[in-house]
Amino acid sequence: MSQRVEEIQTQLRAAEVDGWLLFDHHGRDPIAYRVLDWKQPESVSRRWYYWVPAAGEPVGLASRIEPRVLSELPGRVELYSSWTEQRNQLEKVLKGAERVAMQYSPDCMIPYVSLVDGGTIDLVRGLGKEIVSSSALVQHFEARWTDAQFEMHLEAGRRVDGILDEAFELIGAQIRSAGEISEYEVAKFIRTRFKDRGLAPATGPTVAVNRNSGDPHYHPVRQHCASIAAGDFVLIDLWGKLTEPDAVYYDITWTGHCGGTPPDKIQQVFEAVTGARDHAVAFIDEAVRAGRTVRGFEADDAARSFLQEAGWGDQFVHRLGHSIGLEIHGNGANLDNFETHDDRPLAAQTCFSVEPGVYLPEFGVRSEINCWVDADGARATGRVQQEIVRIQV
Numbered sequence: 001m002s003q004r005v006e007e008i009q010t011q012l013r014a015a016e017v018d019g020w021l022l023f024d025h026h027g028r029d030p031i032a033y034r035v036l037d038w039k040q041p042e043s044v045s046r047r048w049y050y051w052v053p054a055a056g057e058p059v060g061l062a063s064r065i066e067p068r069v070l071s072e073l074p075g076r077v078e079l080y081s082s083w084t085e086q087r088n089q090l091e092k093v094l095k096g097a098e099r100v101a102m103q104y105s106p107d108c109m110i111p112y113v114s115l116v117d118g119g120t121i122d123l124v125r126g127l128g129k130e131i132v133s134s135s136a137l138v139q140h141f142e143a144r145w146t147d148a149q150f151e152m153h154l155e156a157g158r159r160v161d162g163i164l165d166e167a168f169e170l171i172g173a174q175i176r177s178a179g180e181i182s183e184y185e186v187a188k189f190i191r192t193r194f195k196d197r198g199l200a201p202a203t204g205p206t207v208a209v210n211r212n213s214g215d216p217h218y219h220p221v222r223q224h225c226a227s228i229a230a231g232d233f234v235l236i237d238l239w240g241k242l243t244e245p246d247a248v249y250y251d252i253t254w255t256g257h258c259g260g261t262p263p264d265k266i267q268q269v270f271e272a273v274t275g276a277r278d279h280a281v282a283f284i285d286e287a288v289r290a291g292r293t294v295r296g297f298e299a300d301d302a303a304r305s306f307l308q309e310a311g312w313g314d315q316f317v318h319r320l321g322h323s324i325g326l327e328i329h330g331n332g333a334n335l336d337n338f339e340t341h342d343d344r345p346l347a348a349q350t351c352f353s354v355e356p357g358v359y360l361p362e363f364g365v366r367s368e369i370n371c372w373v374d375a376d377g378a379r380a381t382g383r384v385q386q387e388i389v390r391i392q393v
Contacts (some may be wrong), residue, residue, distance in 0.1 A: 002074050004037045005058055008042040011140055012054040017132055019053040021124065029115045031101055031331065035141045037378040037382060041069050047086070050075075051093050059093045061086070091127050099126060101134040109340045110135045112331050136344050143332025149248045149374070153351065156199060156250040157370070157382040163193045163195040167207075167236055168256050168389050171228055175258060175393040180227040183207040183220035186236075194240050200247075205238035213255070214364035216318055229393045232258045233266055233363050239328050249328045251353050253368035254383065256389030269358045269365045270388055272310040276356040277367050278384075280320060280335070284346060284371065285378040286310055293345045297337035303356045305339065312358045321353040323344050324370060348374050351381065 012020060022032040025047045033040045036050070046063035048070055053059075058075030063086075070077050070195075078093065079085040094100065104121055113135040124131055145153070146331035167190055187209040208218045209228045213235035220226075228234055239246050239251035256269065262270070280303040283393040287294035300320040306314045319339045325330035333344035335352060346352070355368035369380045 004035075005052060005074050008035070008052050008137075008141075009054055011137055012052070012101070015101075015136065016099070017054065017101045017137075019051055019094075019100045020101040020134060020137060021094070022050040022052070023102065023116055023120060024048055028117075028221045031103055031113070031115060031138055031142065034074065035138065035238075038072060041066075044069065048355060049090060053097065061089055061093055087123065087127075090123070094127060094129060098130055099132055100129045101132050101137055103138070104131055105133050105135055105170050108241045109341060110334075111340070112329070113138050117257065121318075123373060138218070139323075139332045139347055139350070141343055143325055143330050144347060145248060145325075145351065146246075149246055150351075152242050152244060152247045153250055153370070155253075156247065159197045159199055160240055160250050160252065161383055162363060163190055163197065163199075164236060164238060164252070166193060168391055169235075171234065171256070171258065172391045172393055175230055175391075177227070180229040182225050182227050183209055183212070184222050184225040186228070186290070187220050190236075190238055198243050199240035201238075201240045205236065206253075208235045208237075208364075209233065211362055214359045214361060216359055216364065216366070225291070228258065230259045231284060233262065234258065234391070235366060237366070237368065246326070248322050248330075248351070250370060250382065251324060251328060251368065252272065252370070253355060253366045254385050254389060255365055255367070256391045258391045260392040262388050266363060266365070267388065269312065269360070269363075272307060272312050272369075273356050273358055273365045274385065275310070276316075277311060277369065278304040279303060279306045279352050280354050280356070281369075281371055281378055281380065284373065288346075288373060288375075289377045295345050296333040296335050296342035299335040299354075300337040300342075301347070303335075303354075307356060307358065315358045316356060317359055318357065321355055321368075324351045324353060346373050346378075354380075 019230040030060035049061040051059045060070035064079045064081050080089045103115040106112045147363040190205050209232050212218045234256045237253040241249045283302040303320045307316050319336035321335035332350045334342045336342045351372045354371045357366035372381050
């Protein structure tokens with residue numbers, strides 16, 4: 001635990017922040033526990049604060065009703081009873097600090113990290129402190145993978161890629177034998193194969209035909225799904241990870257056409273989408289190799305500008321990509337200057353999706369890869385779709 005505090009302090013000094021004020025009430029902030037490498041106590045019915053200064057001993061502040069809630073953490077613990085005493089004690093804990101990091105994001109631009117309630121933000125600001133977002137600090141502790149996690153990601157990718165191929169083959173076989181197969185049946189097949197291959201999906205997958213593929217978050221259910229037949233266009237989005245501890249996700253989207261050459265419009269959109277995908281990865285790779293900082297919103301801008309020039313920018317209605325980690329949507333930088341403005345740098349040893357899409361009333365195309373950044377640049381971690389899959393029917 002003391003080693004984790006030292007690492008936090010190193011990052012605080014690099015960020016020129018006076019300290020990190022971690023706070024929780026009723027288990028609302030799981031990030032605080034993970035950052036401290038600390039299991040959440042059974043009862044957190046009263047507010048606690050834990051101040052990690054850039055230098056010096058950490059200080060905790062807990063209620064006298066739960067005086068031992070912070071007992072496993074390094075440093076001394078002050079206690080309070082009334083709300084006035086809580087305020088006075090917190091002022092003493094933060095004495096001398098000016099810039100205080102908290103799980104906060106201006107305008108909630110990074111909602112994954114913006115977990116501290118507005119009233120607590122008001123309280124700390126009322127003590128004369130400047131609150132800065134902890135988002136970059138959180139990325140350092142939450143989003144960077146170990147070598148073992150990277151290898152588990154690659155293995156998950158090999159298994160997911162194989163199941164994707166099987167799903168396209170199933171569609172073709174069922175159309176040839178029965179004339180059609182439902183989206184739901186294909187999704188059920190994928191879930192079964194995930195279990196067989198030792199993969200843990202979060203939700204999903206997405207199997208969407210024709211106009212349903214124009215809905216970015218469409219999910220088929222038994223009572224509401226469409227049939228796939230000859231001549232149809234199909235989008236499959238699937239994500240999973242190994243069932244081992246600390247495994248991280250692999251998340252991809254591919255598209256296919258049932259028989260023959262895809263219509264010109266579908267082919268045109270596919271080329272624009274994959275072009276935007278490759279342009280974004282090249283943009284990131286070039287910046288990393290040149291030693292330039294590249295931020296999440298800049299990568300989104302690069303892909304969005306590409307699609308705008310191709311004439312499809314208005315139909316790209318979501319961010320370019322999301323952080324990937326223990327959860328399918330991790331706590332690292334997102335490639336986003338559309339839904340939010342993510343100004344965090346793309347840090348080494350992190351992974352994120354790159355998934356531009358164009359969504360029309362009659363169909364939608366998304367092409368999703370996972371992109372890994374390290375000191376040598378940026379690259380896809382799995383197969384990269386270059387052509388629409390021709391499903392043999």
